[in-house]
Each structure stands twice: as structure tokens, then as C-alpha cells.
Amino acid sequence: MPQRKWFVQRTNPEYIKYLSQSTGISPALAQILINRGIKTPESVKQFLSPDINHLIDPFDIKGIKEAVDILKDAIKDGRRILVHGDYDTDGLTATAIVVESLRSLGAELEYFIPDRFVDGYGFSNGGLQHALNTGTSLILTVDCGITSFDAIKKAKSKGITVIVTDHHEPKRDSSGVSILPEADVIVNPRLDPEAPVMSGAMVAFKLCEGLLGRGEARRLLDLAALGSIADIIPLVDECRIVVKEGLSLINSFERKGIKALAEVSGLRAGNINAGVLSFTLIPRINASGRIDHARDVIQLLLTDDYDEAVSIAERLHDLNLKRQRIEEDVLSQAMEDVQHRGYDFAIVCASEGWHEGVVGIVAARLVERFYRPAFVFNIDGDIAKGSARSIPPLDLYECISRCSDLLISFGGHKQAAGLKLPVDRLTEFEERINIIISEMLTDEDLIPTLTIDAAVRLKEVSFRLIQELQKLEPYGAGNPEPLLGTKALEVLNPRIVGNNHLKMLLKDNSVVMDAIGFDMAERFEMLQNGRIDAVYCPSINEWEGGRFLQLRLRTFRASEN
Incomplete structure (x- = not known):
């Protein structure tokens, strides 16, 4: 990645003092909260103590009352319901949430998870045919459907009721007005500018909260949290409460499938946070939909048979190992292509034989490496099908929308999207997307920024501060782990210790503190200056029965003085 510029967030010292004194928190924590837009004593209280009772009423979300009424009538009348999900973690957890809820109400139902390689993304002919084959009279989509115009129209022509629950961007006309499918009811927070940002699993949870009541629905928060973390939804407001409560359930290991998958991943109850899930359970769940079929994940999440859960979890673990090998092979080829062809405002790579299930991860790795929006396509005959990932300043969905005349289909969010186009349009697409991005970004936008929450001296880093910072959890999108910065530290x-790590003591006046930089051994020579400016996360390290303060280095540079 290009050299990052450091940006220290600053606030009026008098306001920091006011918020600190009025809430009883440290000035450093006050600064961090202000950085996150939490600027009043009341909002500080709500953020630091998220309460399930502060969740919004599900019936305040447009479409939920109508959807609940239709579902209750369908259950009472014995109509067969098809829950149509998606093959990623968000779509799978959303499916499990709805299936568990409807079964508890006595619904006659089936669920359908599309095959990435046969059916493609979303509600399409495969899902419709399954509905017709099983005598379905009501289709409920979760985490998909908002752009499934043809399949929904065909379903309606067959007399099937269709409820769409989704959180993806709708198609819009040239003036920005949403173009929606002809479903009986649509529940999508994207259609309401006042609604909080939600994952597909959260939308499913709110629907089931309306069906069951908050008390009964509470048991589903582990699945809603898992889907939200997987889809990188900002952990603020409604989502923060859901994930906070859901993590407690996940750590209880009450759900047999989560317990089995966690144990296969080497995790213990009580030590699982959002970051841990992102590198353990979530990749294993996603692996099934990336390189195989994901239907077994629903059984994993719903079963009460622990032996069955372990069997499925072990299979997912093996699939993830296979996925990693495939990903590394495609990434290596994509890196060679980029280094050979170069890049402009965007990276566009395409090749035959690249596994469709990993092109999204490879795009994300290219963004991480080059800090450019990346589009990675597999070519199959005369069709190029791919995934795209963006950098924070760029609305990827808007960019792709401006190229829609070149595409067969597309969908997604500001930071991630999927798209398909004829191979003979690839060159034109690459040229057009670079022009569009050049118009939307400045040169400054193409320089990655490391945002530092507060500049402090080491004397301010204490056990009390770290305990305060722990109240900010769960960390994730929209609420990253706080970064502190200190200049002119004596090394x-x-x-070099262990496997490629740096270890040192850092001195600031009379204060000396332990520091570790994971995977930073190649930067050892930069320490020879004797003084560094450091960016770090303060932590408590427990070793041989003792507890001491430790700085986990995020980055550092040689001090200028």
C-alpha cells in the first residue's frame, strides 16, 4: 500500500473538558467519542451502555406490518412458504433467523439457497422453479430480491405472493428515483432515508421481532450479529445494540452450530469478539457458498444435534482450507497482471479459469495492496462475471451505475458490488470506469489516511483508560478500535522476537512502557534513529500471573527531532 498520511483528529479542548467532566470519563475517551459523533452527555451514556430496550420498534420500518400480517394469515391458512436466501454469511444467517421463527409459529415451509455457479446471485429462475415444484404460494426473500424484477414478475403471474426483505441498493432511474419490483410487500431500509443502516440478517431479525415480539426474538440476536459483522455494517445505533447483545449469546455457546464451529476454529467461549469472528467463523461459513453449496450452513445454525453440528463444522473448516489455496493462486495471477499492465484510477483484472467464489476476496486484497478500487473478473466463454471492492472515499455502486449500459447485471453497495458483462465490453468498461472514478476522486483521495483518535503522552495511558476504552466495544466498521499517537518516544x-515480530521498550520522559509490533520485523532498521513517533492501541498483557500495560503498535516512523 502507498505510504499513509497520518491525520490526528482534534477538538476544542474546552469542549473535551466539558464532556469529560459532565460524564465522568477521561479526556482521551471524550476525544474519541467526539470523533465518532457522540457529543452530548446523553448520547455518551447510550453509546457506552447499549440497551436492547433502545431498539427501534419493528413496525416503524416501512413494510414490516404488512409483511407480518400476510405471514400470519398464511400460517393460519396452512399455505406453503418458501424462504429464499443467499449464499454468504449475511444471507445464510438471515435465512436461519426467518426459518427458525416461522417454524416456531407452525408454518409449513421450505428454504432455498441458490447455488452460486448454477443459479447466480439473488432470486432468479432457479428459486422460482423450486417454489413451483414444492407447491409454494408465498415466497419470502431475505438479503436479496430488490432487483429481481423478472423472477418476481413471473412468480406473480403464477399467483404466488411475494414479500421482499433486502438491504441492498435498489435500481434507480436517471433522476435517482427507486425502480422497484412488483412484489406484494418490500421491506428495505435503503428506501427510507431515516432508517438505520442494516444487514440482511438485521432486516430479517426486525421482521421476526414483529412476528414474535422482542422477548421471543431475542434468541435470534446471535445470528443477526453474525450476519451484520460479516457484511461490515457500521456498528453504531441499532446495529451496535444488536451486535453487543448478539456477541453475548455467541459467547454463551447456546446454539449448537456456533459452539461446534467455534471449537473447530480453536475458540473458547468468552473470548469471541467481532474481530475474531471476522477471521474464524465467518470465513468458514462463507467458504461453503464460495466453492461449494451453502445449504448445510442452515442445518448447522438450526440443529439441536451437537454431533451433526460438529460434522458440518468440520466440513466447513476443510472447505475454507481449500478456499485459501484457490484464493492464493488467483491472487498471485492477478498481482502478476497488475504489475505487468499497471493501473490508473482503478484496477481491472480478468482471466479465464479464475474461481468465481474468490474473485471478491482477491479484489479486496488488491485494494489493500494498491489502495485503488479493484474489479476482478472470471471469463467464462463470452461472459465476464466479477466482483468489485472500493476505497472509502468512493461510492462504487454509483460508479457502476454510470456504466450500466455496458453490463448484463449488477448489484451491491457503496464499498462492494458484483457485476456481469459481455467479454467484448471489458476494454470499454475499463476505460469508462477509470474516467468516471477520475471525475469522482481527487489525488488526495488516492492517498490512504491513518486516522489517529488522540495524541497523548504515555503518562495518560493507564489501566483505567484501557478499561474505559473497552466500553467502546464491539469494534468494527463505523467504530474502529481507537488509535492513540505519541511523538518522540525513545526506543x-x-x-526481533517470535515469528517476525518487533519488541521494545518506549520511553516518554520518565514513563517506560512495553511495546510490540506484530509482523513488523522488516522495519527493524527504522528503529536505529533511537526515537520514533508511534501509533498504537493500548492493551493489558497478562503473563505468568502478572498484568502490565503494553502498546500494540499499528505503525511508526522515525522522529524528526
């Missing part, structure tokens, strides 16, 4: 006893 004492620097050394």
Missing part, C-alpha cells in the same frame, strides 16, 4: 532494547 530502548529493540529486538
